[in-house]
Amino acid sequence: MHVQKTPGWLDWHPAPSRPRFVLPAGSVDAHCHVFGPGAEFPFARERKYTPCDAGKHQLFALRDHLGFARNVIVQATCHGADNRAMVDACRASQGRARGVATVRRGITDAELHDLHAAGVRGVRFNFVKRLVDFTPKDELLEIAHRIRPLGWHVVIYFEAVDLPELWNFFTALPTPIVVDHMGRPDVSQPPDGPEFSLFLKFMEEHPHVWSKVSCPERLSVTGPAALNGETAAYRDVVPFARRVVERFPDRVLWGTDWPHPNLKGHMPDDGALVDFIAHIAVTSDLQSRLLVDNPMRLYWPEEQS
Ligand SMILES: O=C(O)c1cc(C(=O)O)oc(=O)c1
Numbered sequence: 001m002h003v004q005k006t007p008g009w010l011d012w013h014p015a016p017s018r019p020r021f022v023l024p025a026g027s028v029d030a031h032c033h034v035f036g037p038g039a040e041f042p043f044a045r046e047r048k049y050t051p052c053d054a055g056k057h058q059l060f061a062l063r064d065h066l067g068f069a070r071n072v073i074v075q076a077t078c079h080g081a082d083n084r085a086m087v088d089a090c091r092a093s094q095g096r097a098r099g100v101a102t103v104r105r106g107i108t109d110a111e112l113h114d115l116h117a118a119g120v121r122g123v124r125f126n127f128v129k130r131l132v133d134f135t136p137k138d139e140l141l142e143i144a145h146r147i148r149p150l151g152w153h154v155v156i157y158f159e160a161v162d163l164p165e166l167w168n169f170f171t172a173l174p175t176p177i178v179v180d181h182m183g184r185p186d187v188s189q190p191p192d193g194p195e196f197s198l199f200l201k202f203m204e205e206h207p208h209v210w211s212k213v214s215c216p217e218r219l220s221v222t223g224p225a226a227l228n229g230e231t232a233a234y235r236d237v238v239p240f241a242r243r244v245v246e247r248f249p250d251r252v253l254w255g256t257d258w259p260h261p262n263l264k265g266h267m268p269d270d271g272a273l274v275d276f277i278a279h280i281a282v283t284s285d286l287q288s289r290l291l292v293d294n295p296m297r298l299y300w301p302e303e304q305s
Pocket residue numbers: 075076077078131180218257261262
């Protein structure tokens with residue numbers, strides 16, 4: 001069956017450049033997705049968008065092309081709580097990918113253990129209204145308590161304006177928390193203004209909160225886009241991400257967000273996007289922590305000496 005992509009959908013960049021920024025050995029792309037392919041892994045009925053296909057072979061080719069050693073594959077909302085595409089990719093990666101799943105309350109202990117065996121190390125709770133329907137907080141809290149004994153964490157995706165309302169729920173979670181894309185700040189506001197200061201306070205007061213300093217291509221208002229050889233893209237996002245990296249060097253992660261769901265204006269060249277990292281982690285020490293030490297500690301702790 002042929003499924004029609006969401007009108008205006010932008011497909012992933014067909015020929016990304018090689019980054020000029022040389023990634024440290026062992027770097028982890030700690031936020032990326034797979035979409036289908038739809039003929040093998042159909043998209044969820046309750047999805048809010050229908051993407052292009054973006055399967056594991058393409059993801060692994062991009063990993064090698066950019067110079068990453070490993071991936072963390074985060075369940076995309078277009079697959080709902082059907083984790084098969086993500087799990088298949090983790091299993092096919094020969095230990096080079098770990099996963100973050102979406103699960104519902106009815107999941108059995110045996111199913112959780114199967115996910116763990118495949119490489120899943122976290123669950124994602126999504127509060128972005130254009131992406132998902134509401135899941136009651138008591139259900140999410142129950143899931144968090146179920147996954148805690150496995151040593152997993154909770155990945156949360158929300159918009160900055162919703163942080164005050166969600167604060168008490170987040171801080172009551174019994175596991176480490178990883179925030180997607182810095183909690184989506186409005187970067188037209190100052191980085192030391194009230195909105196982003198609240199996010200920094202959230203991290204400051206809660207040592208179990210981590211953040212991905214990813215998705216400048218989504219957050220940027222003024223660009224310039226990571227295209228056409230641009231090596232200093234998305235300059236308006238830099239002060240935000242740099243602040244988080246420098247204040248919390250041991251609790252930050254970075255990921256490409258490939259295949260970049262729901263972008264409207266442009267599709268970045270992933271090579272030029274990697275060049276963004278050098279502007280937010282400005283020393284080799286910060287770069288190693290962001291790209292190697294931190295993701296390894298969270299997703300491959302058994303390899304830590
Ligand atoms: O902002 C988005 O549209 C988006 C969507 C998804 C998803 O559909 O899972 O994941 C992301 O990391 C970002």
